[in-house]
Amino acid sequence: MMIGFFKEFTPKGQMKPVRKLKLIAINYLNTGFIYHFLPLIPFTLFLKFEYSRFFYVIKCLRLRNTSELSSRNFMKEVRKYYRVQTIKKCEDPAIANDIYNDHIETS
Secondary structure, eight states: OGGGGTOOBOOTTOSSOBOOHHHHHHHHHHTTHHHHHGGGSOHHHHOOSTTGGGGHHHHTHHHHHGGGGSHHHHHHHHHHHHHHHHHHHHHSHHHHTOSSOOOOOOO
């Protein structure tokens, strides 16, 4: 679920992906957040009726999303992030030619 708040996206009709965290978060809240959030609610604890066990179908939504959490996809996203960061640093001549500083961004 947390990956969705940081994963860049490309708007329809555009070629350049969006990398601003605020815009990524807004896009995620408007698209996939509900599908990731609903399975976390324990409906069976506070809704008891004859067919309440069918709320486990909502839990099955998690299975659909497990592919997003696979190590292969996660590492693919990490590599893409660092590739973009490296390209940005190489395109700036002041940073690319600086042999004394590594220009690591810290949060």
